[in-house]
Amino acid sequence: xxxxxxxxKSVTAIVVAASLVxxxxxxxxxxxxxxxxxxxxxxxxxSSQSAPSSESASPSEDPVVEITAWDLQPADSPIKALKDAxxxxxxxxxxxxxxxxxxxxxxxxxxxxxxxxxxxxGPDISEPAFPDxxxxxxxGIAADITDLxxxxxxKDRFIDGSFDLATKxxxxxxxxxxxxxxxxxxxxxxxxxxxxxxxPATWEEFATTAQTLQEKNPxxxxxxxxGMDWADWHFEYYVWQAGGDLTELQPDGTVKLQFTSEASVxxxxxxxxxxxxxxVTQKNVVQDYPENQKDFYTGHSxxxxxxxxxxxxxxxxxxxxDIGFAPFPVGPSGKAPSQVGGAFYMVNxxxxxxxxxxxxxxxxxxxxxxxxxYFAQFYQDNGLGLNPLTVVKDLDVTKYIKDVxxxxxxxxxxxxxxxxxxxxLKSSLxxxxxxPIQKIxxxxxxxxxxxxxxxxVLAQKEVIDKYNQDVxxxxxx
Amino acid sequence: MENQLKLQLPETNQKRSRIRKKxxxxxxxxxxxxxxxxxxxxxxxxxxxxxxxxxxxDIINPPGxxxxxxxxxxxxxSHTFWLAMKNTFIFFILSLALVFWVPIVxxxxxxxxxxxxxxxxxxxQIPSVLPVVAGVxxxxxxxxxxxxxxxxxxxxxxxxxxxxxxxxxxxxxxxxLPGFFASGGVGVLLYYAAIQSISSEIFEAAKIDGxxxxxxxxxxxxxxxxxxxxxxxxxxxxxxxxxxxxxxxxTQGGPAxxxxxxxxxxxKTAFVxxxxxxxxxxxxxxxxxxxxxxxxxxxxxxxxx
Numbered sequence: 001x002x003x004x005x006x007x008x009k010s011v012t013a014i015v016v017a018a019s020l021v022x023x024x025x026x027x028x029x030x031x032x033x034x035x036x037x038x039x040x041x042x043x044x045x046x047s048s049q050s051a052p053s054s055e056s057a058s059p060s061e062d063p064v065v066e067i068t069a070w071d072l073q074p075a076d077s078p079i080k081a082l083k084d085a086x087x088x089x090x091x092x093x094x095x096x097x098x099x100x101x102x103x104x105x106x107x108x109x110x111x112x113x114x115x116x117x118x119x120x121x122g123p124d125i126s127e128p129a130f131p132d133x134x135x136x137x138x139x140g141i142a143a144d145i146t147d148l149x150x151x152x153x154x155k156d157r158f159i160d161g162s163f164d165l166a167t168k169x170x171x172x173x174x175x176x177x178x179x180x181x182x183x184x185x186x187x188x189x190x191x192x193x194x195x196x197x198x199x200p201a202t203w204e205e206f207a208t209t210a211q212t213l214q215e216k217n218p219x220x221x222x223x224x225x226x227g228m229d230w231a232d233w234h235f236e237y238y239v240w241q242a243g244g245d246l247t248e249l250q251p252d253g254t255v256k257l258q259f260t261s262e263a264s265v266x267x268x269x270x271x272x273x274x275x276x277x278x279x280v281t282q283k284n285v286v287q288d289y290p291e292n293q294k295d296f297y298t299g300h301s302x303x304x305x306x307x308x309x310x311x312x313x314x315x316x317x318x319x320x321x322d323i324g325f326a327p328f329p330v331g332p333s334g335k336a337p338s339q340v341g342g343a344f345y346m347v348n349x350x351x352x353x354x355x356x357x358x359x360x361x362x363x364x365x366x367x368x369x370x371x372x373x374y375f376a377q378f379y380q381d382n383g384l385g386l387n388p389l390t391v392v393k394d395l396d397v398t399k400y401i402k403d404v405x406x407x408x409x410x411x412x413x414x415x416x417x418x419x420x421x422x423x424x425l426k427s428s429l430x431x432x433x434x435x436p437i438q439k440i441x442x443x444x445x446x447x448x449x450x451x452x453x454x455x456x457v458l459a460q461k462e463v464i465d466k467y468n469q470d471v472x473x474x475x476x477x
Numbered sequence: 478m479e480n481q482l483k484l485q486l487p488e489t490n491q492k493r494s495r496i497r498k499k500x501x502x503x504x505x506x507x508x509x510x511x512x513x514x515x516x517x518x519x520x521x522x523x524x525x526x527x528x529x530x531x532x533x534x535d536i537i538n539p540p541g542x543x544x545x546x547x548x549x550x551x552x553x554x555s556h557t558f559w560l561a562m563k564n565t566f567i568f569f570i571l572s573l574a575l576v577f578w579v580p581i582v583x584x585x586x587x588x589x590x591x592x593x594x595x596x597x598x599x600x601x602q603i604p605s606v607l608p609v610v611a612g613v614x615x616x617x618x619x620x621x622x623x624x625x626x627x628x629x630x631x632x633x634x635x636x637x638x639x640x641x642x643x644x645x646x647x648x649x650x651x652x653x654l655p656g657f658f659a660s661g662g663v664g665v666l667l668y669y670a671a672i673q674s675i676s677s678e679i680f681e682a683a684k685i686d687g688x689x690x691x692x693x694x695x696x697x698x699x700x701x702x703x704x705x706x707x708x709x710x711x712x713x714x715x716x717x718x719x720x721x722x723x724x725x726x727x728t729q730g731g732p733a734x735x736x737x738x739x740x741x742x743x744x745k746t747a748f749v750x751x752x753x754x755x756x757x758x759x760x761x762x763x764x765x766x767x768x769x770x771x772x773x774x775x776x777x778x779x780x781x782x
Contacts, residue, residue: 111748118536140537283622438732
């Protein structure tokens with residue numbers, strides 16, 4: 001538990017640091033006028049002039065290194081123009097690094113990635129999410145880039161603790177890419193129609209608010225719940241709000257399931273009530289998360305849970321002034337932690353040292369001050385709404401979030417003040433937890449406690465017993 | 478010299494004969510590319526899967542630790558596997574009841590249509606031109622309980638609303654149902670061709686003897702096209718037992734594992750949990766199951782013949 005506790009402390013530190021960066025607007029020491037409105041190539045040129053040696057342009061006599069990056073944006077992406085311009089700028093700056101960009105933006109990206117890795121065709125650089133990063137480090141997919149990071153003067157530009165989630169046994173495996181916190185997203189317009197002027201703050205208030213929203217906005221649902229095969233993702237928030245967690249890491253490294261804890265049962269009972277007692281969810285409770293998002297930005301749903309990246313909705317045409325963000329309503333515990341999410345740049349452990357170095361240079365290019373500012377400016381210019389959290393100290397986010405409503409920014413800061421990581425062993429246990437959640441949402445007679453009990457027995461037998469056995473015998477990493 | 482010549486002649490003929498035999502490998506040369514492709518993309522993965530199934534597969538340093546039949550023992554003792562097996566066979570029975578016979582009926586009707594026969598044959602082929610995933614997505618949209626077409630139309634006549642894919646008891650039926658409406662394709666043509674190959678004299682004689690349409694189907698048509706039915710059944714059986722795409726697109730095995738089938742479990746084990754060893758073991762197990770069922774089917778058919 002100490003290890004987990006320490007881990008949480010570092011997560012809290014990272015998010016607080018990220019929030020502070022956004023809040024304090026570190027203008028004082030930054031005399032350099034922002035060149036973010038410049039074209040990326042101009043920006044990159046300035047980067048090459050001001051960047052330290054490790055980030056400077058590759059000398060033309062260097063041998064050409066070809067790398068593959070899974071970062072191509074699909075044609076309908078609102079940031080396609082931005083990324084394409086950045087790719088072009090990188091090519092100009094580093095003519096000896098040829099990058100093949102591949103689109104991996106589909107929902108089955110994880111599967112595609114693992115297939116490629118298993119086939120020896122994994123990309124040289126990729127951007128896995130936090131929970132995946134931890135799995136990939138454990139499986140040896142992520143390259144140890146400690147030396148590259150430590151020799152880079154850019155390292156100090158990242159906020160304190162930002163490497164922690166990609167660090168194991170003192171070795172660094174990832175470069176922080178971005179970070180977000182989660183909370184309640186609500187449609188201000190629908191709230192106004194219903195005569196409600198503030199987001200719900202408690203479970204009870206949430207349910208009644210959703211009911212009122214439905215009544216006053218015919219044809220809409222109060223809340224799009226997540227019941228698809230990622231259902232445990234949002235469900236864990238409710239367990240936290242009820243004062244528990246779904247797994248507990250023991251001091252000896254073994255894992256104890258908490259599916260049947262009082263908090264888990266209360267959380268699932270609340271899910272059941274939202275669906276069957278208050279009747280405030282959509283009928284298609286097993287729809288995909290993108291469909292939940294679509295319901296939200298098309299005004300079919302008044303509330304959903306999601307990340308602090310407002311661009312997910314503004315990019316689809318939603319007016320930023322209609323988007324409200326709030327910390328989750330508190331549950332019986334009186335608390336409502338926010339999940340910390342984000343991604344790292346990860347270098348392929350199987351790539352040659354030359355490719356690994358090239359991939360590192362590539363990732364650091366995007367994290368350079370100039371590219372971060374160009375990125376932020378693009379978001380502002382296109383009304384996409386920048387995520388108020390950042391992983392670098394020298395990006396003055398406040399300059400680029402003028403289009404983001406002030407209350408949204410304040411709510412993101414507030415939500416981020418109490419961060420929480422996803423439950424331990426999520427990738428192995430997810431399918432076991434989704435079953436009782438879906439059962440509760442689809443069968444009014446299903447009992448939360450007994451469904452969770454069944455799931456726990458099964459998960460214990462098929463996952464935990466073996467995992468703990470491996471931990472105790474020393475074969476699990 | 479003459480004797481030598483006489484002695485050499487038969488040898489020369491033998492050589493020529495051998496050469497002629499050797500020359501016959503020309504067709505093999507033509508077949509070679511497809512044989513190579515078949516081995517590379519069919520047999521090599523099968524044998525590789527058998528090999529992988531014996532390891533606790535490590536995707537970074539393959540093949541990992543040798544564990545013998547450990548993967549097989551693990552999935553055979555797993556509740557999830559037996560649930561997936563049960564679901565797989567329920568899908569098979571549902572498909573058999575709702576889908577398999579449809580092309581046979583269509584072909585029987587088609588064989589009795591004289592006017593616009595070609596037009597109807599084309600009509601039956603059109604659904605098979607539509608990509609499977611596109612068709613499944615269309616059905617998924619129509620099943621949507623919030624905004625789907627089915628609940629809307631059924632609501633007009635006072636029925637529903639139904640949960641379709643959101644109903645634990647209706648999910649399997651909802652997944653199989655598109656097969657009932659959109660079956661046909663090549664199957665219809667095969668059955669139709671088989672029916673056409675039955676001598677018209679047999680039908681004429683049966684009619685004269687007072688044999689009605691149902692008896693003609695049961696006593697003449699079905700026995701005469703039984704081999705085509707068998708071949709189609711074997712393809713159908715392996716197709717259903719390994720069905721993946723329609724279930725993956727519609728429910729991904731949900732809700733609450735109501736549509737979890739073995740093929741989906743193979744995919745999830747490999748690409749979600751990155752446990753390629755156990756996934757390969759599952760694949761090989763299904764290969765054996767289907768092979769056994771196919772052999773049984775052939776033997777039963779032989780006994781009937």
